[in-house]
Amino acid sequence: MNPSQSLWFRLVRAARLAPADARDVAAPSGFSTRVAALAFASADASFSSMLARLSWRALTVAALVMAVTVAANFKPLLSSLDRDADTALNDPVGEWLNLS
Numbered sequence: 001m002n003p004s005q006s007l008w009f010r011l012v013r014a015a016r017l018a019p020a021d022a023r024d025v026a027a028p029s030g031f032s033t034r035v036a037a038l039a040f041a042s043a044d045a046s047f048s049s050m051l052a053r054l055s056w057r058a059l060t061v062a063a064l065v066m067a068v069t070v071a072a073n074f075k076p077l078l079s080s081l082d083r084d085a086d087t088a089l090n091d092p093v094g095e096w097l098n099l100s
Contacts, residue, residue, distance in 0.1 A: 070077075
């Protein structure tokens with residue numbers, strides 16, 4: 001038997017020998033009624049909840065439109081970045097100083 005199992009059995013034995021808990025563990029009066037009433041309460045169809053639900057949908061649509069746009073313009077974007085890199089490497093002042 002490995003040490004962790006023997007420790008476990010010692011703990012179980014000690015728990016069985018411990019005196020029973022005599023405290024009152026019942027819920028306060030009316031607690032179950034309040035919990036049931038809250039669980040079955042109809043959700044408000046308020047403007048704020050509707051706006052929150054629609055905003056998540058709008059965010060999803062916007063993310064999809066963004067992904068399609070980036071995918072459609074990926075090749076022109078790369079060529080534009082290459083042209084910008086070429087122009088960034090041109091140093092007219094350095095070229096002019098090399099000539100003189």
